[in-house]
Amino acid sequence: MAGIAHAGVSSEPSEPSVPSVPSVPSERTSGSGAIRLRRRASALLLAASALGVVAFGWPLFASRSSAVDLAHSGDAPWIFVILVPLLLCVIMAELADGELDAKAVALLGVLAACGAALRLPSGGVAGFEPVFFLLVPAGRVLGRGFGFVLGALTLFVSALLTGGVGPWLPFQMFGAAWIGFFAGCLPSLRGRAEIVMLAVYGAIAALAYGLALNLWFWPFAAGTGSSISFVPGAGLAENLRHFWAFHLTTSLGFDLPRAVFTALFLLVAGRPILGALRRVSRRAAFGVAVSFEPSLHSATQSEPQLETQPEPQSEPKPEAVS
Amino acid sequence: MSSPAARRLLHPGAWWVWAIALAATALRTTDPLLLGLIAVVVAFVVSARRTDAPWARSFGSFLRLGIIVIVIRVVFQMLFGVRVEGTTLFTIPSVTLPSWAAGVSLGGPVTAEALVDAACQGLRLAVVLLCFGAASSLCSPYRMLRALPSALYEAGVAITVALTFAPQAIIASRQVRDARRLRGRADRGVRAWAGSAMPVLEGALDRSVALAASMDARGYGRRGATPRHRRRLISGLMLLGLCLVAVGAYGLLDASAPAVLRLPSFIAGAIALTASLVISGRGVERTRYRPDPWRSPEWIVSLSGLAALAGIVMAAHNGAVLEPSVYPLTMPQLVPLASAGILAALLPAWFAPRPPTLVEPELGDRFEVAA
C-alpha cells in the first residue's frame, strides 16, 4: 500500500494525456512513508547490504595468505573502500527512481542539514553522536526507505561541511543508513511504549554502529602480528576473540557513553520530535487523496478527468501520517 | 611559472584523481623516505591551492589524525605485538587480561625493529589519509555535486539543499538559544542545547514544506518512473554487477580461489554497476548550467598524480626495494624512479589555476541578515 504513491505528484505519469492511474499499481510495495520501497528496490537493497556486510567484516572471513591479508599486499583491502561507495550509489539510484519527489527531497535535505548541524559542534567525536537523535525518529515516522537515505545523506553532508571526506566515510554512511532503515522496521507501538522502544533501539544502534565501524578500521589500526590484530584463516572464533579484545581496548569506552546519551536523549526529546515529524508528514500530505471533479453544472470543453483514488488505498499508514 | 588560466575552481574530478593516485602510490611502499616525500608534496600543493572556504581548513585535522594513527600503531605494537627477537630497547611488565577480554597478554620486551616496523606501517596509513584530506580540502562540495551522475540527481539536490540549509540551522539554533533567555530560562548548558533543538527542527520542517512547494512549481522531478524495458536492462546490469563483485570479494578472501576471480571480476562488476547508473540516468531530459570544463590544467593535475603511481609501479617492476627490511634494520634508499614520479605530483602547485576569492560573510553578518 502506497504511502506517497497517491499523493499525486510522485506517481504522476509524466505524459499529461494519460489520466492518472498510478504508474506502478501492479507492484505491491513493501514500504511506506515518504519513500516507497518497491519489491525490486528492497531486493537490491538486501543484496547490496549483504555485500556491504562483507565489506565491513572481511577480516573475519579472509583465508590464510589470501589477497587481503595485510602482511602480503598493501592495497587489496582498499578495494572494499572503493566498493562501498559504488554500492551506495546503486542503492540511492534505485530508491530514487521515480520515488524521490519534491516533498521527500526537501524533507531529506532539511533533516540531513539538521543532523549535520547537530554534528558540527561535536564533530562526531566518539562518545557523542547526535546524528541518531534525529535519524531514529525520522526513520520511524517516515519509513525505512527514507530512513536509509537520510542516514547516508546526513553523514555525507556533515563530512562535506567539515571537509572530512575520508576512506571511512562510505562505511559511516552505510552504518547510519542501516540504523535509519531498521528504525523504520520497528513494530508499531504507540505512546510511552514507543518512546522506550526507540530509546532501547537507539542504544543498541549506537553500540552496533561503533562495533561495525571498528570492525572496518580494525585491520588498518592493528595491522598484523599482534595478539589483537586479525588472523587470516584462523577461523571465526579466533578472529572474533582478537577483534573483541581490540574493540574492548580501543573504543568500547567511547561507545557505551554514546549509547547511553542516545537512549537518554530519545527518552527526553523523543515524543516532541516524533510529534513534529508526524505533523510535517501530515502537512506535506504524504499519502493524502488528491481528487478533481468537474463542477456539477459545468459545460467545460475537455472531458472531465476523474482522478479520485478509492479511499482505502489512499488511507495512509500510521508511519506516514499519524 | 604562474597559472596561465584566470582564477577558477579546478574540476573536482581532477583533484580526486590526483589524490587517489597518490594514495595508491603510498600504499605500495613502507619506505619512510618515499612516504615522507608524498606527505610533503600533498601538503605543499594544498597550501598553494586551497580556498578559504570552511571545508578547505580541514587539512590540519587530517594531519593530526595522521599523527594519531601512527601513535596508535606504535602503541599497539608495544602492548600487543608478538615478540620478535631483536635489539631490545626496554621491557614493559607483561600482564594478561581476564578471559572475558579474550585473555590477551600485554607487555613484554620492546625491540627497535618492531617499533620501526609499526611506525612505517602507521606512516603509510597516515599518508593515505593525508591524500584524502587534500582532496576534500581542495574541492568545493557544491562542485562535486555538480559532477554527480544524472541517476543520482535527486540525492544531489537533497545534499545541495542540506549544504545550503545547515549554516542557517546553526544560526537559527543560536537565535533559539537567545530566545530561551527571553523566556527566562538558562541560555547555556546541555539542557539549553537540547531545548534549542526543538524549535529549530520545527522551523526546518516548515521550511521543507515551503521548499517542496517551490521546487514542485519550478519543474523539479519531471523524471517520473523509468519505462519498463529500460528498467529491466538496468536491473539486469545491477544484478550482474553485484554477482561479479560478490565473486570478486570471494576471490579476495579465499587464497585457493583462482586469480581470475579476484581483480578481473571485481572490475567487471564495478563496470556493470557503473553502466547501470549511467543508463538509469539516461532518458531524463535535464541539462546542466555551465558545467565545469575539463581543460589542460585538469589534464596536468590528474596526469601528474598518475605519474607518481606509474613511477612507483615501474620501480617495483624493476625490482627496487620499496619495503626495506627492518630485520636487520637497513638504510632505506632513495628509489630514483619512484621519487621522481612523486615529485612530478608537485606540478599542480603551479599549473592548477588559483581559486577565486569567494564572498563568504562572517557569521555575524549572516545573523544580521537573518535577524
Place this chain on the structure above:
Amino acid sequence: MIRFDRVSFTYPGAATPTLVDVDFTVPEGELCLVVGETGSGKSTLLRAVNGLVPRFSGGLLTGTVTVGGRSTALVPPRELADVVGLVGQDPAAGFVTDMVEDELAHVMENLGVAPDVMRRRVEDVLDLLGLHELRNRPLSTLSGGQQQRVAIGAVLTAGPRVLVLDEPTSALDPAAAEEVLAALTRLVHDLGITVLVAEHRLERVVQYADSIVYVPGDGAPIVIGDPGKILAGSAVVPPIVELGRVAGWSPLPLSVRDARRAATELRERLQPFTPPLPSAPAHGEVVARVSDLHAGYGSVAALSGIDLEVRAGEVVALMGRNGAGKSTLLSHLVGLRAPQRGEVRVRGEEPHRLPARSVIRSVGLVPQDNGVLLYHDTVAAECVAADRDGDLAAGTTRAVLDRLVPGIDPRSHPRDLSEGQRLALALAIVLGAEPALVLLDEPTRGLDYGAKQRLITMLESLAAEGRAVVMATHDVEVVAAVAHRAVVLAEGEIVADGPARDVVVHSPVFAPQIAKVLAPETWMTVAEVSNALASTGEGH
C-alpha cells in the same frame, strides 16, 4: 489567461470548503491584485493557479482551473513550470541552491533547456531585474529585497506567461518594496506577463493594479473588477482610500498623485485645525537609558555611539533600513549581548548581567521570527510553560492572551496559528512577567489591516498601563497611528530622534500616505482627519 470556472476546494479533513464557486478570468498582460483578510483563502487561490492545490496539499477541487489553455486537472504543477511561475511568501525558504546564478538556472535545468539558451536567458533575467552585480553572491548574503528579486528571477527564467506572487513586499522595508514593485510593473509593461499578486500592504501595490480580486472569506462570493469600484465596497482598504471615503471623493483615489489632485479642497477645510500634538507623557520616569553604545560583529560595526532614553508610557518607533542596527539595539536592550563600549541600563540594572529569570521582569522582547519563542506543541502548553518560567500564578499568561486576542483554541499547534494570533501568543508570553519595557521587532510583518488595528490597540493599552514600548518597524502607517517618538537609525547611528510627527512627516521615505497627500499640513492618519472634519460638522 487565467480562468477559474466554478472552482470550489476543500482541504482534506476540513468540514467546510475554503473556496466556494470561484469563477473569474484574468486577461493576458494584467497585473491583478488579490486582497482579503488573513485566512480568507488568498494563498489557496494562488496555489490553485498552477495546481499545487490540490496536487500538493491534497483535498478535493471541483470545477476547472485553466492557465494558458491548460487545465490543472490534466497537468501536474511541474509540467506547468514554463507557463506559471509561483513565488511563495518567504523567498529564502524556496531557494534550492546557494548561488544566485545557479538558482536562476535551476528551473531550466529541470525543464531540460539547451545550455546555450539557458546561458542567454540567465543573462537576460539578470539585466531585467538588475541582479547582474549579484550574480556570484551566495544567496544567504543578500538583503530581503534582493532575495525577493532573485526568487522572481528564478521562476522567470523558465519564460512563464503568468507570474503568481504571495505577499512579495510584506517583509520588506519601503525602499526594497519599491525595487520589487518596479521590477514587477516592468515585467507587466515590457513583457506583457500576467501577474497575480496577493498583498496586505495595499498602499504599496494598489496604484499599479489593473484589476482586483477581492476574497472576503467565509465562503462569501469572490468579487473581481476595477480597483476603484472594488475598494469602494471592500473592508480592507489602504489609508488613502479611507481618506477618500471620509472626504467623500469619487472616484476613489488609488495613488498619492490622484489624491493630491483631489485634496486641495480638503486641505482648505482642514486649514482652521492643527493636528493634535503628540500625546507622549513627556515626564514618565526613565525606564531604559542607553549611553554611547558601541557594538559590532567581528570587523563590521553594527552600532556606534548610540544615546537613547525611553520613558514609561511612551511608544518609540525604531526605523531604518535592513541592517541599520535595529535588531542589534533591541538585543542589547534585552541583554542578549554585552555592549562593546558604553552601557545599557534598564531600570538601573545592566540587563546582560542579570540572570534570565529576573531580566524578564524588567524587559521583554518579541523577536522578528516569534516562532523561536514557541517550543511546545499546543497553545495551552506554551501558556503553562510561560507561567512556570516566570513563576507566575497559573493561568496568568492565558489571561493575557485572551485579553489580546480572545478565543484561540488552546489545543491548536502554535505554528498552525495565523500570523496575528502567533504574535499575540508570543506577546502574551512576554507580557506575562509584566516587564516595564516591551520590545517588538518587526511586529507588523505579515499582518493584515485588521490584525494591525488590534496590534495598535494592544500597544496603546500597554502605553496606557505605563509600560515603555520600543518597536523596530518599517510600517509607517502603524508608526503614524501609535508611536509618540520615532528614532531613525542609519549605519549604526541615530540620525533622527523626536516626536513621531516631526520625524516621519518630513521624510520622503517614511512619510505615511496621508501626510504625503496633505503636505505641507502634518496630518498623519485618517482618524485625525475624520475627527477634525467631524468637529467642523458640529461647528456649523
Place this chain on the structure above:
Amino acid sequence: MRASRAGICAFVLVSVSLGLAVATAAGASASSGPCAAPIIGQARVVVVVDDGEGGPDHAVVTCVIVPRGTKGAQVLAARAAQLGTAVPSYAGSGLLCSIDSFPASQCAETGSGSYWANFSGTDGSWNYSTYNPFIRRVCDGDVEGWRYVVRGSGAAGDAQPRINAATVRPADAWGCSEPTSAPTVGSGAGDSGNTTGSAASGSTVDPSAPVDGSNPSATDPVSPDPTASDSSAAGVTSGASGASDAVQRDASGDVVLASDSQANSEGTASWWGAGLALVIILLLGGAAVFRSRRRA
C-alpha cells in the same frame, strides 16, 4: 592559528619520517651472495623454506653466506634481508612463528598444532630436528629445511620439505672444520649453483638481491677461478629477472674490480639518495608550513 597548528603537525609528521629514516639507517647491513666456492671464515648455509602450499617448486631455496658460528636465527634473518621478505617472527618462548610472514597469523596458529618444522639436510636427507635457532650455531655447507606443518604431531613423523636435500647441498662443504688451504672445486660450485637455480625455478631468488645496494657484497668470492663464479652467478640469477649483475661481470674481464667498484658505488649512492630525499622533504615541508602560516 589553525594554520600554524597544522604547520606544527606537518613538522611532526615530517620529522617522524626523518626519524624512521635515520633509525633504519643505523641498522647494519646483511651479506648476500651465491653458493659459490667456500670462503675462509664464512659459512654457506642452504635454507629450504617450504610453506606446504602450491607444488613442490613452491619451496624456496636460498643460499645464505654468514660468518662462521652465526646462530640459526641470524641466518634466517639474513636470508629474509637477502630476499627482501619480512622478518621471521618468534613467539615469546623463542618458537619460530612465521617465515616470509607466512602464516600471516604469525604466532596465532601455534596453539592449533600448526608450526614450522625444522629439518637438517646436511647429510643429504631430511632429519627432523628440534633445535633452538637462538642457540645452535651453523657451519659451512649446512642445509636447513623448514616445512610448515598444518596440525602436525610435533614429532619426527611430520611432513618434510618437498625438495631433495641432496640436490641442494653444496658438494664442497667444509663442515665445521676449516681447511688451511683453499681447494679447487669448480665443478661442484657450478653444479650447486645450477641446482639452486633450478630448485629456485624463478619464483624464489629475489630479483632485487643483485642490485640491492644495502648489501654491499663484501663476501663476493675472492675465488681463484672466475669461470666457477661466473657459472654460479649465472645459475643463481638465471631464474631471476635482473641478470644485469652476471651480464656485467661477463662483460668485464676482471670480476673482483667490477663487483667491488659496483658495491662501493651502491653503498655510497644509498647514503647520497637518502640525504637528498631528506633535504627535499625538509624544504617542501618548510615551504608548505610557511605558506599556510602566511595565509592565516
